[in-house]
Amino acid sequence: MDLKDMTVLVTGGGGFMGSHLCEALACSGAQVRVIDNFASGRPGNLAGIKDRLELVNGSVADEKKVRQACCGVDAVVHTAFPMAMRERSLETDVMVDYLAGLFNLLKETIAVNALFVYISSIAVYGNQQYVPVDEKHPLEPVMLHGAMKLAGEYLCRTLAHSHGLKAVILRVADIYGPKNTRVSVPVRFLMNALAGQPLRVFGSGRQSRTYTYVDDFVQAVLGVLITPAAVGQVFNIAGDQVVSMYDLALLAKQIANSSSPVILEKNMPSDGRQLVIDGTLARQTLHLGQPVSIREGLTKTRDWLLLEPGFYQ
Amino acid sequence: MDLKDMTVLVTGGGGFMGSHLCEALACSGAQVRVIDNFASGRPGNLAGIKDRLELVNGSVADEKKVRQACCGVDAVVHTAFPMAMRERSLETDVMVDYLAGLFNLLKETIAVNALFVYISSIAVYGNQQYVPVDEKHPLEPVMLHGAMKLAGEYLCRTLAHSHGLKAVILRVADIYGPKNTRVSVPVRFLMNALAGQPLRVFGSGRQSRTYTYVDDFVQAVLGVLITPAAVGQVFNIAGDQVVSMYDLALLAKQIANSSSPVILEKNMPSDGRQLVIDGTLARQTLHLGQPVSIREGLTKTRDWLLLEPGFYQ
Known part of the structure; x- marks a missing residue:
C-alpha cells in the first residue's frame, strides 16, 4: 500500500x-x-x-x-x-x-x-x-x-x-531531537552548553546508551x-552508535561551541543505567537507511534550539 | 510469622x-x-x-x-x-x-x-x-x-x-470445588451427571489438563x-494429576452414580486447549502436602452439590 x-x-x-x-x-x-x-x-x-x-x-x-x-x-x-x-x-x-x-x-x-x-x-x-x-x-x-x-x-x-x-x-x-518535550539527556546537554552552564555527568560517565x-x-x-x-x-x-555519557557531553559542548565545564557527579540517579540496543532487525525488515549519526542529530537539534530559544520557557 | x-x-x-x-x-x-x-x-x-x-x-x-x-x-x-x-x-x-x-x-x-x-x-x-x-x-x-x-x-x-x-x-x-461461581468443567460435568443430562466432551476428548x-x-x-x-x-x-476431558467425564459420571451418556462433539471451542502444569516448585518451597486427587475433589464437590441443590439457580 x-x-x-x-x-x-x-x-x-x-x-x-x-x-x-x-x-x-x-x-x-x-x-x-x-x-x-x-x-x-x-x-x-x-x-x-x-x-x-x-x-x-x-x-x-x-x-x-x-x-x-x-x-x-x-x-x-x-x-x-x-x-x-x-x-x-x-x-x-x-x-x-x-x-x-x-x-x-x-x-x-x-x-x-x-x-x-x-x-x-x-x-x-x-x-x-x-x-x-x-x-x-x-x-x-x-x-x-x-x-x-x-x-x-x-x-x-x-x-x-x-x-x-x-x-x-x-x-x-x-x-531526542527538536521539540523534545520530555527534555532528554542529549537535548539537556545542548541546552546547558548553549547557555554556558555546566554539563553534569553522573557516576563514571562511562555508562553507554544507544x-x-x-x-x-x-x-x-x-x-x-x-x-x-x-x-x-x-x-x-535505535541508532547504530553506542555513546558514553561523558563522550556525549563532550560532543554536545563541541557542537554548541561552548566553554561549559563537563562535571562528573559521583551519585548516580536511578535511571542512569546502561542500555545498548540492537536495531538491526527493523533496519533490515523495513529497508531503512543508515541512521542519523549522533553528531548530525545533535547538530540538527542545536540548529533548532538556536531558532527556537523560547521553546522551553 | x-x-x-x-x-x-x-x-x-x-x-x-x-x-x-x-x-x-x-x-x-x-x-x-x-x-x-x-x-x-x-x-x-x-x-x-x-x-x-x-x-x-x-x-x-x-x-x-x-x-x-x-x-x-x-x-x-x-x-x-x-x-x-x-x-x-x-x-x-x-x-x-x-x-x-x-x-x-x-x-x-x-x-x-x-x-x-x-x-x-x-x-x-x-x-x-x-x-x-x-x-x-x-x-x-x-x-x-x-x-x-x-x-x-x-x-x-x-x-x-x-x-x-x-x-x-x-x-x-x-x-474447581464447592461454590465454584464460574462453573468449571469438573463442576459442570458433575452437575449434568447428577441431573441425568449428557456430558459433552469436545474434540477427541484426549486434551489433558491439570x-x-x-x-x-x-x-x-x-x-x-x-x-x-x-x-x-x-x-x-496445580494438582499433580493430568486428566483427559474424556476420562474426567467418565469419572464425574461414576462419582455421581449417573447413567448420563458421554458424548463426543467434533467442534472444539477456542478454550479447549491442553495445559499440563508443573506445580512442583510451590509444593517444595511452601512445604505443601500431597494434592487432593481428582477423585477425592470430585467426590467432595458432589457432596456439596447434593447439599446445595439451589446454589446455581
Whole structure:
C-alpha cells in the first residue's frame, strides 16, 4: 500500500514524536488525522501542517472521540503517553486513563480493521542482561512506565490472537531531537552548553546508551506502514552508535561551541543505567537507511534550539 | 510469622476462591478482612464465618475503600477479578476497573509495608510450548483475561524493583470445588451427571489438563503467608494429576452414580486447549502436602452439590 492512499491516525500528534511523524506523513501525501488533548503536546508543534490534517481535540480515554478519530482510518499510530507516568509517584488516574485510551483505540482499530502501530519503549527490558539488547532479551521492567508499556504490548499481542488485531510493536530507544518535550539527556546537554552552564555527568560517565534521532523513528513508522511483513512483529528502534555519557557531553559542548565545564557527579540517579540496543532487525525488515549519526542529530537539534530559544520557557 | 498474629485482607472474599480462603484463615486464627462489592461474590459464601471477619462492602476500584481495607494489614491476597473479562467482548470499563483496583491495592500495600499475594492464572502462558509447563515457560497469553493477569504480574514485579513492594505471584491452574461461581468443567460435568443430562466432551476428548482442587489453592496461600522465602517468587498452583476431558467425564459420571451418556462433539471451542502444569516448585518451597486427587475433589464437590441443590439457580 502506498502512503498516498492511506489515512493515518496519530495519537498524541501534538507531542514530540507525534508531530514529527505527522509532518512526514503529510509530506508523503497521506491523509493525516490527529487526536490529542494537548495535556503535554502543543498545537504549535503542528503549525506548519495545520491545513493538511484533521484534528480531533480530546483524550483517547474518551470512547466517543476515539470512535470519531478512527472512522475510516487505515492505520493508527499510538504515540500518546502520559508524561506523569514517568514520575515515581503512583497515580491511579494516570494509569487508568492510559489503559482506557489504549483499550479504546484497540477496540476501534479492530472494528475498522486497521493496522495498529504501538509505540513501546526499551524500558520494557529493564536492566540489560546481555549486549546488545535484541528483541528476544528478557522483559523485566524496573520502572512503572516500562511495566505499562509492556502491559500494552501484551494487550496488542493477545488481541492479535483472540480478535485478529493487526499490530506492530516498536520499542524505541532514548529518543531526542527538536521539540523534545520530555527534555532528554542529549537535548539537556545542548541546552546547558548553549547557555554556558555546566554539563553534569553522573557516576563514571562511562555508562553507554544507544540514542534514536527522531527522524529515524519517523522513517521506521513510515516503513512499518508500507511493509506488510512487519505485521505481528516487534522491533527495536535505535541508532547504530553506542555513546558514553561523558563522550556525549563532550560532543554536545563541541557542537554548541561552548566553554561549559563537563562535571562528573559521583551519585548516580536511578535511571542512569546502561542500555545498548540492537536495531538491526527493523533496519533490515523495513529497508531503512543508515541512521542519523549522533553528531548530525545533535547538530540538527542545536540548529533548532538556536531558532527556537523560547521553546522551553 | 504465625497466622494467628496476622491480619489478612482478602479481596473478592465473597467469591469462590476468596471465601474458601477466608474460612481457612479464620480457622487458623488470623484476623480476616474482606473487601468485596458482591458483583459476582455472594454474602452467603461467608455466612459460616460472618462473625469472625471485618467486611468492607465496596469495590477495590474505590481508592478510599481500599485505604480503609488496607489499614494495619500484614498481607493482601488479591483474588478479586471481574467475571466479565472472561467474555470475548471488549469493555473498557471492565478493564479500567480492574487496573484501578489492582493499582489502588498495590499503592496501599506499599504504604503499609504489607505482603501482596497476587492471584494470577495459567492463562498467562497461552498455548503450551512444552510439557509440563513450569514457571519459566514463555508468556504469550491468547485471551484477554490472561493478558490482564500478566499485566498485573508485571506491575507487581516492577513495583518490587521501584518501590520495594513485597509480592508473591500465584498462577493457578483450572480450579474447581464447592461454590465454584464460574462453573468449571469438573463442576459442570458433575452437575449434568447428577441431573441425568449428557456430558459433552469436545474434540477427541484426549486434551489433558491439570486441575486444582480449591483446598490446595488455599493451602498454597497459607503457605505463602508464613514462608518468607516465597517473597519475590512466582509459583504455579496445580494438582499433580493430568486428566483427559474424556476420562474426567467418565469419572464425574461414576462419582455421581449417573447413567448420563458421554458424548463426543467434533467442534472444539477456542478454550479447549491442553495445559499440563508443573506445580512442583510451590509444593517444595511452601512445604505443601500431597494434592487432593481428582477423585477425592470430585467426590467432595458432589457432596456439596447434593447439599446445595439451589446454589446455581
